Amino acid sequence: MRIAIIGAGIGGLAAALSLHAAGFDGIRVYERAADIRGLGVGINLLPHAVRELTELGLGDRVAALGVAPGSLAYYNRFGQEIWTEPRGLDAGYRWPQLSVHRGELQLALREAVRERLGDVVGTGHRLTEVTEGPDAVAARFATDTGPVEIEADIVVGADGIHSALRAQRYPEEGPPPWSGLTLWRGTARGPAFLDGRTMIMAGDGEQKFVAYPLSEPDAAGTARINFIAERRGTGTPAVDWNRAVEAAPIAALFAAWRFDWLDVPALIEAADEILEYPMVDRDALPQWSTGRTTLLGDAAHAMYPNGSNGASQAIIDARTLAYRLATEPTVPSALAAYDADRRPATAALLASTRQTGPERVMLLARERAPEGFAHIHDVIGADELAEIAASYKRAAGFDPAALNARPSLSAVRS
Known part of the structure; x- marks a missing residue:
């Protein structure tokens, strides 16, 4: 054929x-x-995709390219923890989540x-x-x-x-329609944060920062880290995903985002190159x-x-x-x-x-506690947080129990 x-x-x-x-x-x-x-x-390759690559005989080859995060953590713009959940094998999947270039x-x-x-x-x-x-x-x-x-x-x-x-x-x-948000994406070597295996998202619907390691920490405690800086109402809707921009203006937007566990502007400044991406999609x-x-x-x-x-x-x-x-x-x-x-x-x-998918927890935290909180459960209940995460997994097809039990998509034509 x-x-x-x-x-x-x-x-x-x-x-x-x-x-x-x-x-x-x-x-x-x-x-x-x-x-x-x-x-x-x-x-990030989520467990349902890693399953498919594994069944194609490519699991070890792809795993060697990056890191398997053990958790995903959400924070507000003050660096306060909103929600953390296990990921990949740590969440009971038969396949890992993989962060790769x-x-x-x-x-x-x-x-x-x-x-x-x-x-x-x-x-x-x-x-x-x-x-x-x-x-x-x-x-x-x-x-x-x-x-x-x-x-x-x-x-x-x-x-x-x-x-x-x-x-x-x-x-x-x-x-493609523009959402009004612009992303600046890059990789940099920087100090490993938290446990060195956590993907983090911090901020809200107006401004956000995402970071996760692409390598294990070296002897000096530094790792190759991927980041995404996001801001509403800044940038251009032109879809040129290879447009390089200077780091300093982007770092300035996040000047106050220096957390005990991550210095956001310093990581942005350390990037070899930053590419600007308008956040666009396509209608169904x-x-x-x-x-x-x-x-x-x-x-x-x-x-x-x-x-x-x-x-x-x-x-x-x-x-x-x-x-x-x-x-x-x-x-x-x-x-x-x-x-x-x-x-x-x-x-x-x-x-x-x-x-905003599972990132809705950050919007709710901003809406209900714009100046921060003493404890997240004073703002968002544990059950509400858990259901937001679970409902996205169901919609995306990587609910752990369902994915582990689903029949294989491997088939050979007769």
């Missing part, structure tokens, strides 16, 4: 690996960029594709048009050497928030699959990073798509089943991220 995957990001590469593991051949990946350079900063993960998946499928990734291919026939799909690309046309049995659009396939299907959609679509084409990852459901779920959902898309293609009798029925499995779930998750 000829399968064309548009985009060699995490979702597209995971799709190629998943389809190969399900017994498909004829897989090709077409990437718009001239080179796959492994750009970006840190991301996005670019390093992409390169690791690219290498796995090369090892298992061979030289199937073509760079410098910008999709310009897809035309469906009854039994095949024609995809046309612009390249440096002129137009290229290929024919496939299936075309998968895994080409990100600016997906060309999505734009062709929904030409009136327009640019009424349909991903049409005939022999479908969408995957950010092309299908770009969402705010509240809850650390973007890359994880793309990996689950990839595995679900391969499972349905391996177990359904026809390509159209498989793509329709994939759509029915994933589209409603991600639409609900997208809606949750627009309501």
Whole structure:
């Protein structure tokens, strides 16, 4: 079967690996960029995604790239603890949560594709048009050497928030809507904080800081730390995710955020590079699959990073798509089943991220105690805090008991 995957990001590469593991051949990946350079900063792979990578035989390879956090802690802008919960293996999952560098993960998946499928990734291919026939799909690309046309049995659009396939299907959609928030993301070496295995989020709906280690502490007690600084009403809605900015103005926004356990402005100042990202997403679509084409990852459901779920959902898309293609009798029925499995779930998750997902605890603390509190339970009850965390896990598909008991998505076509 000829399968064309548009985009060699995490979702597209995971799709190629998943389809190969399900017994498909004829897989090709077409990437718009001239080179796959492994750009970006840190991301979190949640246990439901790590399960899928493990079942693809990549668990140890990916785990070696970063750190498995044992807890997630929320604080207000004064550094007062709101809520802490265990994560990964410490929370009873059979698989860890992993904090890794996005670019390093992409390169690791690219290498796995090369090892298992061979030289199937073509760079410098910008999709310009897809035309469906009854039994095949024609995809046309612009390249440096002129137009290229290929024919496939299936075309998968895994080409990100600016997906060309999505734009062709929904030409009136327009640019991604901006939330009014701007993120500044970077990595820096700095003193390990708390126990060295905790992901922290501090602040509220107007201003927030996220940090988590990407390496174990060295002999001097320092680690490679990923951070995200966020502020409302500052920056630009232009979606250029590789725009570098100076550290000093960002650090100045957080000048007062010097906690006993973390010096926020000092960490920002220590960054090698800071990239500015407008917080944008995409509205949920009424349909991903049409005939022999479908969408995957950010092309299908770009969402705010509240809850650390973007890359994880793309990996689950990839595995679900391969499972349905391996177990359904026809390509159209498989793509329709994939759509029915994933589209409603991600639409609900997208809606949750627009309501800040599990980070709602920080908004409530700010709303109910803007100047801080003596004890969080004077402000938000323990049951309310626990239910906010649990409800997001249910919506995102990584409730511990449900995930541990769910049947595998591994399948091989007959």
